Amino acid sequence: MTNPGGKDGGASRPEAMIELKDLTKRFPGQKQNAIDGLTLEIPTGEIVIFVGPSGSGKTTTLRMINRLIEPTSGRIILEGDDVTSVNPDKLRRRMGYVIQQVGLFPHLTIAENIATVPKLLRWKRDRINTRVEELLDMVGMEPATYAKRYPKELSGGQRQRVGVARAMAADPPVILMDEPFSAIDPITRGRLQNEFLQLQTQIRKTIVFVTHDIDEAIKMGDRIAILDDRSHIAQFDTPETILSAPANAFVEDFIGSGASLKRLNLTRVTDVPLVDWPTANVSADRESIRERLLRSDKGSVLLLDDEHRPVRWVNAGDLDRSDEPLLETGLSATPAIEQQATLFDSLNEMLNSLQGAAAVVDQEGAYKGVIDIETIGAAIRTMRGEARQRYRGEEEQQTGGLESREEPES
Amino acid sequence: MRDFFDYLWQRRDHLFDLAVAHAKIVLTAIAIAIVISILVGVLVYRRPRIAAFVLAVQGASLTIPSLALFGLLIPIAGLGYRPVLIALVIYALLPITRNTVTGLRGVDPAVLESAEGMGMGRLRRLLRIELPLAWPVILTGIRVSTVMILGIAAIGAYVDGPGLGRDIFDGLARIGSPTAVDLVVGGTLGVIVLALLSDVFYFLLGRLTTSKGIR
Numbered sequence A: 001m002t003n004p005g006g007k008d009g010g011a012s013r014p015e016a017m018i019e020l021k022d023l024t025k026r027f028p029g030q031k032q033n034a035i036d037g038l039t040l041e042i043p044t045g046e047i048v049i050f051v052g053p054s055g056s057g058k059t060t061t062l063r064m065i066n067r068l069i070e071p072t073s074g075r076i077i078l079e080g081d082d083v084t085s086v087n088p089d090k091l092r093r094r095m096g097y098v099i100q101q102v103g104l105f106p107h108l109t110i111a112e113n114i115a116t117v118p119k120l121l122r123w124k125r126d127r128i129n130t131r132v133e134e135l136l137d138m139v140g141m142e143p144a145t146y147a148k149r150y151p152k153e154l155s156g157g158q159r160q161r162v163g164v165a166r167a168m169a170a171d172p173p174v175i176l177m178d179e180p181f182s183a184i185d186p187i188t189r190g191r192l193q194n195e196f197l198q199l200q201t202q203i204r205k206t207i208v209f210v211t212h213d214i215d216e217a218i219k220m221g222d223r224i225a226i227l228d229d230r231s232h233i234a235q236f237d238t239p240e241t242i243l244s245a246p247a248n249a250f251v252e253d254f255i256g257s258g259a260s261l262k263r264l265n266l267t268r269v270t271d272v273p274l275v276d277w278p279t280a281n282v283s284a285d286r287e288s289i290r291e292r293l294l295r296s297d298k299g300s301v302l303l304l305d306d307e308h309r310p311v312r313w314v315n316a317g318d319l320d321r322s323d324e325p326l327l328e329t330g331l332s333a334t335p336a337i338e339q340q341a342t343l344f345d346s347l348n349e350m351l352n353s354l355q356g357a358a359a360v361v362d363q364e365g366a367y368k369g370v371i372d373i374e375t376i377g378a379a380i381r382t383m384r385g386e387a388r389q390r391y392r393g394e395e396e397q398q399t400g401g402l403e404s405r406e407e408p409e410s
Numbered sequence B: 001m002r003d004f005f006d007y008l009w010q011r012r013d014h015l016f017d018l019a020v021a022h023a024k025i026v027l028t029a030i031a032i033a034i035v036i037s038i039l040v041g042v043l044v045y046r047r048p049r050i051a052a053f054v055l056a057v058q059g060a061s062l063t064i065p066s067l068a069l070f071g072l073l074i075p076i077a078g079l080g081y082r083p084v085l086i087a088l089v090i091y092a093l094l095p096i097t098r099n100t101v102t103g104l105r106g107v108d109p110a111v112l113e114s115a116e117g118m119g120m121g122r123l124r125r126l127l128r129i130e131l132p133l134a135w136p137v138i139l140t141g142i143r144v145s146t147v148m149i150l151g152i153a154a155i156g157a158y159v160d161g162p163g164l165g166r167d168i169f170d171g172l173a174r175i176g177s178p179t180a181v182d183l184v185v186g187g188t189l190g191v192i193v194l195a196l197l198s199d200v201f202y203f204l205l206g207r208l209t210t211s212k213g214i215r
């Protein structure tokens, strides 16, 4: 990726949207800095996650970016401009802000809530109306149904969607989000996370996202800043690198056990090669199925229905029990895995089904291939290798090393 | 009973005039008290100590018996309309100020944080967010004040103030004569009717001026 117009030249990383330079905050009457010399570059168009234990200063840092909290010292640079002492209200209209409690205005309708910043910016009424409808559509809420409602008439998940829409209303380049999904039940949270990631592929905003949940950080982040006490950066890197090469014991501790398992959330089924499995139609006769089984090195055959949807796994033993209909033997192959699912979901399905493999289907539910424990093992090895290389590559760049990056592992 | 209704019917124009004068002075006092109280409330609600002090002073003034306050105001404001108006304003302050402070403090901090985070300035937050959200509580204070000073205004006739108190005091002055009871009951009934009307008025006003989202 090139960097046209980049100010610092040379580096291949995208230009920083936000730069925090030696940012410090000491609250009145306290002996210690709450934030202590934080320096960080937030690249344009990426989701950067602040994650860390309670009290580490994530919220304080975020609120210093839009100057809801004024830094004691240090500089904030937005799109190359020093905004440390510009009019804070004007600055805030260039940054969306979403908080855990959402904070919708209860006396205003959903449409009026979303229109807040455009009104502050004195947009024309027509333009505001069009934009409000567009945003409601974007967050998956039918404008005709919801525009005129009041916040109390929405569910928690819907309120958070409106909160996101409101933050994006005037199309700000930056959106700050403080634990936006953490007050929501796990199922809705997962759905909101996916929708938001989907949205981000279209809007490509620069997003600073605070969470205390490392799993959410891994799922949502292009980069993760793991913050220790007083916002000291323990590690700032991609989720892959943080999982495979934690910088220190604090990070390791914070990731917790099961880093390999968590890494499985980073890879989607579409990213790995699927295994060819012997298949047969459910109505095929037992002899031809048995033949297929013998010709393959797999221990079972996957039965598909007439629409090519996976139905059951059957092995030699199942085929011998001739008194039982085929559809009642073997192990169920449903629910099958969709291609957008992560390897983590797949592994979960494999363990549930006792089969040690899971059938993968396309959007119509038709069989695409199989993912098995071997696939997942291979993916883990690849990720580890890549991360290690990336990690070494950066070290070489920093020390000006000229050796090949392709150097084999020893 | 029959006689009393005859009395009301004969004196209907007179009673109506008294009621209008009564309502006028009360409404004027309430209007002045609203302006003062909301201003004071807005100024003090973020400063707990000053707020406590202001509310204590207003609370103390409420405990002065109304007859005494009217008397105290005679040297300053003379007789008639003025001392009554001043006293009514003083009595009306506490409920409105207290409810303004309570209402403004009751606004969800998350709502204020998001308003500030979106770039709404101090004044805009106050006018667009805080006061509208505090309004139902403030309106309750206004309603309480109104009912309270409707009663107190009647006593204003003691210092020659306007309103239904005149008939009440006339009646009291001639206790024993045949019309005394009619005068007192007629005036009192007028005050009660005004109080009921004001309740209906505030109920409708509340409906009209409170957003559906916070009802």
Ligand SMILES: Nc1ncnc2c1ncn2[C@@H]1O[C@H](COP(=O)(O)OP(=O)(O)OP(=O)(O)O)[C@@H](O)[C@H]1O
Residues within 6 Å of the ligand: A027, A028, A034, A052, A053, A054, A055, A056, A057, A058, A059, A060, A061, A212
């Ligand atoms: N207004 C304030 N006055 C004084 N101290 C504060 C203030 N706000 C935060 N702090 C202190 O600063 C530190 C960082 O707080 P902050 O809210 O940023 O933590 P956090 O990482 O967001 O934690 P959490 O995960 O619990 O939200 C804490 O020690 C907190 O007590």
Ligand SMILES: [Mg+2]
Residues within 6 Å of the ligand: A058, A059, A060
């Ligand atoms: Mg926080």
